[in-house]
Amino acid sequence: MILLTTTDFEQGELAIAQTNETTALLQTYIDKYEEVYIKRILGVSLGQLFIDDVQGVDSDSSAIESRFQILIDGFIEDKPEDKIVYTPRSHPQDCLFQ
Numbered sequence: 001m002i003l004l005t006t007t008d009f010e011q012g013e014l015a016i017a018q019t020n021e022t023t024a025l026l027q028t029y030i031d032k033y034e035e036v037y038i039k040r041i042l043g044v045s046l047g048q049l050f051i052d053d054v055q056g057v058d059s060d061s062s063a064i065e066s067r068f069q070i071l072i073d074g075f076i077e078d079k080p081e082d083k084i085v086y087t088p089r090s091h092p093q094d095c096l097f098q
Contacts, residue, residue, distance in 0.1 A: 002038060002054055004030045 006023050009016045018026070039047035 002034050002051055004034055006030070 006018065006026050008014065009026065010018065016022070016026070035047075035051060038051060041047070042050055
């Protein structure tokens with residue numbers, strides 16, 4: 001287990017019905033594919049660094065979450081202040097980025 005647990009799928013949008021058998025099967029899939037997809041998303045080197053950091057000796061989950069919050073936010077939040085809006089002026093030399 002790196003990031004996901006079977007409890008992540010107990011409620012909300014990603015909820016799935018769970019029994020002792022399906023929970024064991026779900027854990028098998030997490031164990032098999034979680035590392036693979038982390039490395040696909042972040043690349044092999046950064047993915048391995050991420051995994052090593054999460055599973056490290058000092059792997060306090062709140063410290064890890066805060067270090068990677070910027071990365072996580074990029075996938076789940078759409079902030080209007082992050083968008084650059086081009087506002088044309090009367091003359092091209094007066095064009096500004098706002």
